[in-house]
Amino acid sequence: MKQLSPSILASDMLNLGNEIKKVEKSGAKYVHIDVMDGLFVPNISFGMPIISAVRKCTDLVLDVHAMIEKPHRYVEEFIKCGADIVTFHVEASTEQEIKDSIAKVRTLGKKIGLSIKPKTPAEAVYQYINDVDMILVMTVEPGFGGQKFMHETMVKVSAIRDYAVKIGKKLDIEVDGGINNETIKIASDAGANIFVLGTAFFKSETPVSSNEILSKTE
Numbered sequence: 001m002k003q004l005s006p007s008i009l010a011s012d013m014l015n016l017g018n019e020i021k022k023v024e025k026s027g028a029k030y031v032h033i034d035v036m037d038g039l040f041v042p043n044i045s046f047g048m049p050i051i052s053a054v055r056k057c058t059d060l061v062l063d064v065h066a067m068i069e070k071p072h073r074y075v076e077e078f079i080k081c082g083a084d085i086v087t088f089h090v091e092a093s094t095e096q097e098i099k100d101s102i103a104k105v106r107t108l109g110k111k112i113g114l115s116i117k118p119k120t121p122a123e124a125v126y127q128y129i130n131d132v133d134m135i136l137v138m139t140v141e142p143g144f145g146g147q148k149f150m151h152e153t154m155v156k157v158s159a160i161r162d163y164a165v166k167i168g169k170k171l172d173i174e175v176d177g178g179i180n181n182e183t184i185k186i187a188s189d190a191g192a193n194i195f196v197l198g199t200a201f202f203k204s205e206t207p208v209s210s211n212e213i214l215s216k217t218e
């Protein structure tokens with residue numbers, strides 16, 4: 001199923017409650033929360049207090065994207081704060097740490113995603129696909145909103161979709177970075193079904209309708 005996941009990184013943090021209401025009104029079912037540590041990416045955003053605050057004011061699916069080093073240290077806490085999906089980067093962990101994190105999220109009954117940066121090959125996630133719910137293919141270098149969509153990442157989305165089909169795995173593929181009215185169709189055609197929108201959602205001059213944007217993928 002196709003979903004929009006508006007990223008609060010581009011929202012007005014002083015009015016976060018209202019911004020979350022905007023997401024609900026748009027008809028989107030997910031909200032994307034970008035956690036950055038200033039090490040894995042050259043930027044620091046927000047962490048546990050914001051996840052907890054968002055959890056208290058909505059029943060939307062909290063789609064937490066951890067751009068942090070050694071995420072296994074925090075997956076449990078993200079879930080305690082209210083995350084429904086915890087996604088972290090393969091580049092930030094050892095193989096054993098990734099396996100431990102997957103096991104921990106499973107024990108806690110939540111969904112798990114694995115993410116790759118633009119220069120990381122699709123093959124880096126193949127061995128984990130059977131054990132996760134989602135693969136997040138970054139369509140910009142992680143760290144900042146408002147960047148330009150990298151078309152060259154689409155071959156990886158297609159490769160991962162083909163691989164999942166081949167092994168008979170029902171897999172969500174999320175794309176994140178530079179997604180707008182036009183690029184959403186390109187990403188959908190390549191095989192993605194969850195679309196993160198930061199700038200295109202929160203900086204839009206007119207209210208965004210989830211159905212309207214998703215209809216561009218048809």
Ligand code: DX5
Pocket residue numbers: 007009010032034065140141142143144145146147176177178179196197198199200
């Ligand atoms: C970037 C973040 C994105 C970001 C997307 O590192 O992971 O979620 O908010 O923002 P836009 O849609 O503006 O590219």
Ligand code: ZN
Pocket residue numbers: 007032033034065176196
């Ligand atoms: Zn993100």
